Structures are given as structure tokens and as C-alpha cells.
Amino acid sequence: MNGSPKTILKRAAIVSLLFCLGMIVAYGFWLVGLKAESDFMVFVLAVTIAILETGSGGWGVLLGVLYILAYDYFFTMPYHQLRIFNLNDWVACAVFIVVAVILNTLTARLQRQVGIAERDARVLGRLNKMSTGLINSTSAEGACRYSANELSRILDRPVSITLGEPAEDNEAARACYHDGYATGSGESIYALERNKYLPLNSKQGTLGVVAIDCVSGDIDHASKSFVNSVITQTSIAVERNNLEKESVRQEVEMKHERFKTTLLRSISHDLRTPLTGIAGSAEYLRENAETTDAATRDKLLADIVEDSEWLTDMVNSLLDMTRMQDSGAPLEKEPEVVDDVIADAVSRVARRSGTHEISVHAPQKVTLIPMNGQLIRQTLINLIDNALKHTRPGAHIDVGAEQQGDEMVFFVSDNGGGIDPAKLDRVFDLFYTQDRTPAGDGLTSGRQSSIGLGLSICRSIVEAHGGWIRAENNDQGGTTFSFGLPMGQKPEETADAPARKEE
Amino acid sequence: MAHDEILIVEDDRTISQLLQVAIESKGYRAKIADTTRKGMALFRSDNPALVLLDLGLPDGDGMHLLAQMRLVGKTPIIVVSARDQEEQKIAALDAGADDYVTKPFSTSELLARIRVALRHQADAVSAASAEKLTAGGLVCDIDSRTVTTDGAPVHLTPIEFKLLVVLMRNPGKVLTHRFIQEEVWGYPTSDGYQTLRVFMASLRRKLGERASEPRYVTTEIGVGYRFIAE
Numbered sequence: 086m087n088g089s090p091k092t093i094l095k096r097a098a099i100v101s102l103l104f105c106l107g108m109i110v111a112y113g114f115w116l117v118g119l120k121a122e123s124d125f126m127v128f129v130l131a132v133t134i135a136i137l138e139t140g141s142g143g144w145g146v147l148l149g150v151l152y153i154l155a156y157d158y159f160f161t162m163p164y165h166q167l168r169i170f171n172l173n174d175w176v177a178c179a180v181f182i183v184v185a186v187i188l189n190t191l192t193a194r195l196q197r198q199v200g201i202a203e204r205d206a207r208v209l210g211r212l213n214k215m216s217t218g219l220i221n222s223t224s225a226e227g228a229c230r231y232s233a234n235e236l237s238r239i240l241d242r243p244v245s246i247t248l249g250e251p252a253e254d255n256e257a258a259r260a261c262y263h264d265g266y267a268t269g270s271g272e273s274i275y276a277l278e279r280n281k282y283l284p285l286n287s288k289q290g291t292l293g294v295v296a297i298d299c300v301s302g303d304i305d306h307a308s309k310s311f312v313n314s315v316i317t318q319t320s321i322a323v324e325r326n327n328l329e330k331e332s333v334r335q336e337v338e339m340k341h342e343r344f345k346t347t348l349l350r351s352i353s354h355d356l357r358t359p360l361t362g363i364a365g366s367a368e369y370l371r372e373n374a375e376t377t378d379a380a381t382r383d384k385l386l387a388d389i390v391e392d393s394e395w396l397t398d399m400v401n402s403l404l405d406m407t408r409m410q411d412s413g414a415p416l417e418k419e420p421e422v423v424d425d426v427i428a429d430a431v432s433r434v435a436r437r438s439g440t441h442e443i444s445v446h447a448p449q450k451v452t453l454i455p456m457n458g459q460l461i462r463q464t465l466i467n468l469i470d471n472a473l474k475h476t477r478p479g480a481h482i483d484v485g486a487e488q489q490g491d492e493m494v495f496f497v498s499d500n501g502g503g504i505d506p507a508k509l510d511r512v513f514d515l516f517y518t519q520d521r522t523p524a525g526d527g528l529t530s531g532r533q534s535s536i537g538l539g540l541s542i543c544r545s546i547v548e549a550h551g552g553w554i555r556a557e558n559n560d561q562g563g564t565t566f567s568f569g570l571p572m573g574q575k576p577e578e579t580a581d582a583p584a585r586k587e588e
Numbered sequence: 589m590a591h592d593e594i595l596i597v598e599d600d601r602t603i604s605q606l607l608q609v610a611i612e613s614k615g616y617r618a619k620i621a622d623t624t625r626k627g628m629a630l631f632r633s634d635n636p637a638l639v640l641l642d643l644g645l646p647d648g649d650g651m652h653l654l655a656q657m658r659l660v661g662k663t664p665i666i667v668v669s670a671r672d673q674e675e676q677k678i679a680a681l682d683a684g685a686d687d688y689v690t691k692p693f694s695t696s697e698l699l700a701r702i703r704v705a706l707r708h709q710a711d712a713v714s715a716a717s718a719e720k721l722t723a724g725g726l727v728c729d730i731d732s733r734t735v736t737t738d739g740a741p742v743h744l745t746p747i748e749f750k751l752l753v754v755l756m757r758n759p760g761k762v763l764t765h766r767f768i769q770e771e772v773w774g775y776p777t778s779d780g781y782q783t784l785r786v787f788m789a790s791l792r793r794k795l796g797e798r799a800s801e802p803r804y805v806t807t808e809i810g811v812g813y814r815f816i817a818e
Binding site for chain 2: 462
């Protein structure tokens, strides 16, 4: 007869009501002179109802005993005494009690079975839900967190799951991890620990350890199989996530490897050509010092200088490239004045501009933009160099920047022929080399081939700044390369404020 | 002082020989030191007119040698650095180097730098105490606080004026942001030299500078500024 006070009260009320009803009916039967058997049939009915309503807690049996006492007191000779003279009444009372007890026992058994079935269904539901959750997990750590949360909710005690080797100071957990057996509270080793440690076993060995707080007692037998199946599922989820991570890593590595191979192949090819030129020219000059005329000598020397300059550019580009590729870290940015960056870039290419004309168009206001100045300068240099290389002598190049909304748009524009529209999208691709030289103009001097690092570096740099870059053919019969950089915060104020303050 | 001697502190023999040939072809004398120890010894014994200092030396820190040389005197020092030594370069300029070249460099560019450094060495000595600074068409009268370019007056704010004076007193030398900041404002900044950059940009606009062909001031992005008047 256990349960909350409220259910006890309710069951007592049911029993009292049934007792009163039974007694009223029995009184009626007694008045019309029916025999004891009829009364007992009514009592059996009432006890059955009581057991169905109150369960196997013994309330039905109690009601039966009450009936017998009351019946004996009120309706058997001698009246108003707890004594029975009639053998018929004795038998009726005895059978009645036996029936009540049997009914009670049967109900109890039935209820227990219903309970088991319900719990099994609940456990199955939870396991189902858990396996869905684990299938959806995207990392080994996530799967462990999920399982630990669910277990701790269902077992109503702290549960944690750690992957990999447990901490040095936790001997029980380490034993569990290394031997793959359960340790700690309730187990044969380290039984005095506060926690129970269960291994996350897999084919590759133990993946981690589940720690269950058992300070409030060991987990009950029924939960154990549930815990075991959760652990099995978690192990599978961890294993699956690990495999997925590994395959992603391998794919990235493969791509990287392929990139390196392609790069190396292009570089070694591209390095060999100018090196052959330099070595050949130098050797020729050394061996034919006396016989070479001045014009030939100058021509060979100029070739050596040109080839070595080209090599220098190339090595510098490679350095930029690896710098961009290696640094997973965000760029170091400082506010730079747009004019300064453009001026520095232009002054650095000025000496190789030859007959090309370069005009600079600075923005109207002195504007600061957060950027890595050296890299943006390099971007402008690469774009200007590209324009110098791919346009005829005397072509005009405009370099500048202007604010458009919350962006600063830099441009390098030429009037030197333009690019095949079909190829515009690809000019920024790594290893893509342009063939922009207009056909038939006799412009074959200088090395037009390059491994297409310059523009691809520009793209990497601009994108690392959170900006965009594009190439398009313009009205002047040439190409405009432009890239936009975000302005950062309140550029106007920072630009104007000091000047105003001072005046 | 040996006015035509240039000390080359460089451990790569090919480069030091090339430099020697190039320098001697212009009528200077060249001495080569391949370690910091020899470098310092030659610096003390010969008192050269200029030093070419490679920052990556085998037996020690080029920066340390630079600091030692600066303790002795104001001999112009041009630092030779590799392309990926950006921070070292700035540290060297802050420590008193006059200029830098980045490997690989062309000999003609290097010779031009040497010429500029030697000429401005003389200018700077006279500029340090001068009341009136002149460079090209630019005249800056410190007493009356007036500035003219090609005869036309330029109206500068007090800070712009101070900036110009600092630049003109250090002609040809690469001045780091930090150096200028401390000379003009007298205290360090935490704004990434933002204010300095803005004042510098407005000063250059007032001087009528054009980005494609600067007459007075060039920018070295990430490093600082240089006053270049020829």
C-alpha cells in the first residue's frame, strides 16, 4: 500500500465507498431474507471492482476482510458480535477470502507484465531516438556529448564521455581505457571509486571511457542493458565520424599534393628556360670575349639581365604565393592611405614602364582603408605589370581608386587590346597563362609565357581581405582589372577629423 | 675619415665581390668583412664613409652590429635584407639605419642609394641647425614658419609643418612611422599610425605631390616615408 498520499487517499475513498454500497445491498438482501451466498456474490463483485480500481496493493483484500467482519457483526447470529456459529457462514467467509487473495495476486502479476512491456517500449523508443541523434552527429566529440547528455538525463546522474587516453591522475579510467574492461564503482577493480568507468570499445581498440557517477548507488539491472546498447551505438558513431574526418583530411592532402606537383612541374619548366639563356649567354661571352663585337655583347648582356629579372619576379611571386597559402591565420591589417599604396606601387613599376604611359587617379578624399599594405601594393604591382606585359609599347595605363558605397574600388585599366571575352573568367586561375599579344604586330620580344601566378596571387590577396576582383574589357579597347575592398568603420570621420581638429 | 671608403659587411662571397666591383667602378674604395667581428674592427680602424650591412650574417646578429656602429657615429648605413625579413628591416631602420635594399637588387639601384646617402649625409649635417631648409623648389623657413613651393606659399597646419621639418632634416633617409611619430608628437600611438598617415597624405597633397611622380616625399608601404628632393 504505497504511493503518494493523494493516491492512498483516493484508494481509501474507493474502498470506503464500495464497502458502504456492499453493506447497503447486504442489508437489503437481509431484509428480503436472501441467504448469505447472495451477499458474498455481491462482495466478490465489489472486491473485484476494488482490485481493478486500486491495483494489487492489498486494498481489495482489506475490503474483503472488512466485509467479513461487518457481515459477521451485523448479519450472522449472534448479531452484534464477532462470532460465527453457522458452518455455512464459515465456509462462505473462507472461500470469499481465498477468492479475494487470488484475484489480488493475478492482478499484481498482470500489472507487473504491463509495466515491463511499457518500460521495454520506452527503452526502445529512447534507443531509437538516440541512434537517430548519433547518426546525425557530425563529429566524434559531438556524438559523445550527445550520448553523455542523454544517459545523464535517463539515468538521472552525471555522465561524461572522454575520447582518447584519460588524464594521468585517473587510474581507474586509465585501466578501463587500456584493458577495455569496466572498472570503478560496482565493478571488480577500483570498486571504491565514486564513478563507474565503461570502455567505448571498437575494432581498433578502446576509443574512450564513459564515466557514470554512482555515488547514489549502482545503476539498476534493467538500465544496464540500456547503457550497454547506448555505449555500443556511441562507439559506432565515434568510429564513423573518425573515418569521415580521416577521409576528408586525406582528400585535402591529396589536393595539396596535386597542387604542389603541378606547381613544381610548371616552375621547373619555367625556370629552366631563362636559366638556359643566362648560362648560355654568359658562357658564350666568356669563351668568345675577344671575338665578340660590341653589339652582340650588349645584346647578350641585356638578355641576361632580362632573364634574371624575370627569375626574380617569379621567385618573389612564389614567395607571395606560399605566404598566402601557408597563413591560415587572418591577415595583419592596418589602416593605410589609399593614395600612398597606389603611389608606392606605381613608383615601383615606373622604372620598367618603358614607353607605356601610366596615369594615377587618387580618390578625392584622403581615405584610410584597413588592409595589409604590402600585399595590396603587390596586387597593384602585379596588375600593372600584367598590363605592361600584355599591351603594345606606348599603350596607356590608368591606375586609381574610387569609393563606391561602402567599398573602395581600385582599378588598373589599359587600352592595349583587351582579352578574349571567353577567357575573362579564367585569367585569375592558377597556372592559367594568357595569350593577349595582338597577333601580327611583331611584338615577340620579352617572355610572354609565365605560369600565371601573378593574377592568381592577386585574387588570393583580395579574397583574404574579404573583397572581390574581376577583369572586364572596357570602352578604350583594353582591359580593366578592378578589385574592391571593404571600407572598414567610419572612414570619412577618421580621414577628416584630425585636419578639422587642428584648424 | 676616409671619404671614399665603403665597408661591405656580407658573408656571401659572390655578392660581396660583385658589390666591390660595382663600387670600385664608381671611384669608391671598398673593404669587405664577412663576419660581424671583422666588420666592427674595420669600422673602427678605417672609419668608412658608408656601410653596406647584410642583416643575415653567420656569426651573429647584424642588428647588434648596427647598434654598435650607431654608438660610434652617424656614418650612413644601408641595410641589405631578404624579402621575407620585413620586420627586421623596420627594426634596423628604427635602430638608425639610413636606408635599405631588398635582395635581389640591381647594382645600379644600389649605387644610386649609395650616392643619395653620401650626399644627404652632408646635407643632413647642415640641415640639423639650419633656419631655412631648401630642397628642389621647396623652401621651409623655420623662424617665420612659412613654406613655399616654386615660390608659391603653402598653408600648413602646425602639425603638417612639424612633419615637413622632420622630413627635410633627414633627407634621403627612410623614416619609419615610429620615428616620425616620436619626433612630431613626442609620444607613441596605439592607432596604427592612422593619424600620422592622414596628416602625411594631406601634407603631400598641399605640396602638390602627384602619385605617379613624387617630387619630395615617397611612401614605403609598411615601413614609413622618405624625403627625396634632388
